Amino acid sequence: MKTKNTKRSTTNKKMDKDLSNMTPDEFLDQSFESSDDEENDPKSGNESDDSGDNLPSAKRHKQDIKNLAKNHPDLYQIIRKEEEDLLDFDISGDENMSDDDDEVSNIHIPNTNLEIASDESDFEPEDNDDDEDHAPKTGRTKVTLKLLKQWKEQLATDKTSETMKNVVEAFNAAMVTISDPDNSKHCFFKVEGSLVFNGVVELCIFHLPAAFKNFLNIHDGRFEAHKSKKFAKIKGVIKSYLADLIKILHSVSSPDILIVLLKHLHQMVPYVQSFSSLNKPLLRILLKFWSSGEENVRVVSFLSIIKLATSRQESILETLFKTMYIKYVENSKFVSPTTLPGINFMRHSLAEIYHLDNNLAYNHAFLYIRQLAIHLRNAMTLKKKENFLSVYNWQFINSVRFWSELVMQSKKDSMLHTLLYPLVQIITATIQLVPTAQYYPLRLHCIQMLINISKETETFIPVLPYLLEILENYDFNKKRTKKNTATSTETVSFICLLKMSKTQLQQKGFKDEVIDKIYQLILESASKDSSFIYFPDIYIPCVMELKAFLKKCKVANFCRKIKQLLEKIQENRQFIETERNKIIIDLSDMKAISQWEKSIQNQGTPITTFYDSWFKIHQLHKLKLLTQNDAEGDYKCLGKKRPRNKNNVDHDSDLDMPVEEMDKLLKKQEQRKNKKSKKQKIQRDADEEELPRENNDLVKNASIKDWD
Known part of the structure; x- marks a missing residue:
């Protein structure tokens, strides 16, 4: 008896071990096979113990299920979830049924209370309050x-x-x-x-x-x-x-x-x-x-x-x-007047995210700026077209612009501020990579970034040599060929351009835009440095180069702008020299020099006053250019003709006027446009009187109910 119990326990252990690797279906199949083997075993009928060997098949199977639930709860839960019907057996009737009824007892009898939902229930009327x-x-x-x-x-x-x-x-x-x-x-x-x-x-x-x-x-x-x-x-x-x-x-x-x-x-x-x-x-x-x-x-x-x-x-x-x-x-791969607002929004919002954790942002900024430097190094050493194009594209420029804005907004004691020097080195090397006239737009974008960095971080960055180099090397006296005379009224904007084609280089609009950008950037740089004690000395090379340009340039419009810029710089130099002659300056006392510069800045300088007035008009023109709206301004995008007002005032000479005359001119133009727009509105209302109108504004009336 002891030997048999030992064998039975060994068999149970083996069975438990096999159950751990079985699927629910395999377990159920084996359980049914084991029950049939025990019934056919002549030895099983000679012994009687508490294991339930002499129980009916269905009842014995239920006993096995109970043992499974006790010994292997995880497997039992899987069977209960996947094959619930296989666990429900009807064992009603005489427990001492004969051996002839064993096969009948193994048959699964389904629950007679099951109901099948009819398809008509999906279309029940909503009037039934009790059943709905x-x-x-x-x-x-x-x-x-x-x-x-x-x-x-x-x-x-x-x-x-x-x-x-x-x-x-x-x-x-x-x-x-x-x-x-x-x-x-x-x-x-x-x-x-x-x-x-x-x-x-x-x-x-x-x-x-x-x-x-x-x-x-x-x-x-x-x-x-x-x-x-x-x-x-x-x-x-x-x-x-x-x-x-x-x-x-x-x-x-x-x-x-x-x-x-x-x-x-x-x-x-x-x-x-x-x-x-x-x-x-x-x-x-x-x-x-x-x-x-x-x-x-x-x-x-x-x-x-x-x-x-x-x-x-x-x-x-x-x-x-x-x-x-x-x-x-x-x-940021493609920049146009339509995509530029979205790119600017992404850049500013991305900077907000990076400023949430400056230490973590430094790790990412260092890796990405290093990646930009590697692209630039490959272009400088290999000197292949594909390497040049990996740098001279909008993705590279917009990436540099993002990191420059991030560094500008960081505090001086921040880790991000330490990336200022390598970033400036990347920008200056990008300017010098391909110094041809075709890439003047890209150069001017980079110079604008350097001026912004210098202004926000109060760091001196020499940008004037890159601007004066254009005045020295490019021939602004070269006349257009006869093939290009038709393009004389076209204007060019560098806002959404990095490179000019050969035909665009021959257009009058290209030269006008180059002079305008040089005028703007030198004026902005001079306004930034106008209160510094070293302004008269550091702008001597700029004054000399501007005078040399006036001597060799034969285009009256260009000479007029550069002459006005030269006069403003000379006026500011004289102002600073007069102010600093009033005091005795100790060049080793940086604190006293800083206080004097702040007092001059609060007082205001001649070139700063002029730049503030000019900047308002410039921003208005820039906005009009991006919106391409005649009612907003006078400039058009690339390939469009410039309008001329009734007084035949050339827009090239707008910046040459005094600020008071410019304001009067703009007010007159605005009054004319308002009168014209009123007439057009009256005419349009008269034309639409007989047309059917709908009062439904789809956008205004949109709500969550428009889901479908």
Whole structure:
């Protein structure tokens, strides 16, 4: 007897060991085989113990299932979930049934109370008050407008989580109806019709955030949901809802609906921070909208991004630093008047993200600036066309512009500020890489960056040699050929250009733009340095070069501008010399010199006063050029003809006028345009009197109900 029990225990151990590697179906097959073997074994009938060997087959199988639940709970739960019907056996009847009935006892008898939902239940009329809200127990609950109204009232008053769970499950059913209609039958709720669908979405967007806050007893603007005592009760509900909310953002194309959903998502960001698994899919969709959406969509997406980033989780900031910079570089490949506002927005918003953690930002900035330096070094050493093009493109220039703005905005004691010197070296080397006239636009962009860096960081950077080199080397007296006489009225803008073609180099607009940019940059640099004590000395080479240009230049318009610039610089030099002759200066006392320069800056210099007046007009012209709007200004983009006013005033000479005359001229032009626009409006209203009109403004009246 002892030997047999030992063998049986050994067999049970072996069986337990094999069960750990079995699937639910294999286990069930083996259990049935083992029961049949024991019945056919003649030795099994000679012994009687507590293991239940003499029990009927169905009852013995149930005993095995109980042992499985006790010894292997994980496997039992899998079988219970996947093959629940196989565990339900009917063992009613005589327990001492004969051996002839053993085969009958092995037959699975299904439950006679099962009901099959008919197809007609999907089309029940809404007039049945008793049946419209609740289907049979084994069916699905149909969501109606009456039920939504009831949930809305319960969300405001109910202190339990039951209503919130129902609303979230209904929202999930609505999402499944769109994404995977075949699996919608597995949902507890059934959402049919666009009206009910819109009602479910509207209920979640406008009432669910307040219900979550009330249940968690949260009253602060900034909060951490997982710190609430009741968070564990609705943790699964919130996570399920956030996952569905992220899914719905992938399916929306209307900007108006996107803005509504993104504003709602902005409210739900504090809950997202409690689930690290949702950070990656959420950031992916937000970065997509931030980089490629419409203007308002980009702004709202960035608000959610920065709210998520302020959680100060290093993993989130690492992801944002890398992905946002790559998105910025990808979208800055082509620059035009239409794409420039989006690129500028991405650059400024990306700088905001990088300033959240300067130490972490330094690591990324160092690597990316080093990468730019490697591209530049390869171009300088290999001197191949593909290496030159890897530097002379918009992606490289916009990357340098971003890092320059980031360094400018950083504090002097910040780690980012230490990258100032290598960044300036990269910009100056880029200017000198290909010093031809075709790349004058790129050179001028780089010089503008250097002036901005020098101004914001109060660091002296010599930029005048790169501007004066153009006046010295380029021949502005060269006349156009007869083939290019037709282009005499065309204007050129360097705002969205890096390189000029050979035909564009022959245009009058190119030379005009070069002189205008040199005039602007020298004036801006002189205004920046106008209060320094060394201004009269450091601008001596500039004065000499401008005088030399006036001697050799034969174009009256160019001479007029350079002469005016020379006069302003000379006037400011004389002013500084007069002021510094009034005091005795100790050049070793830097503190006293700094105080004197600040007093001169507060007092104002002649060239600063002139630059402030000129800058307002210049910004107006620049805005008009980018918007390409005749009602806004006088300039046009590349390839368009310049308009001339009735007084035959050439716009090339606008900057040569005194500021008072310029203001009078602009006021006259504005009055003429207002009169003209009024006449056009009267004529247009008269023409449209007989036309049918619609009062429906699609954009203005857009709401969440326009989902379909």
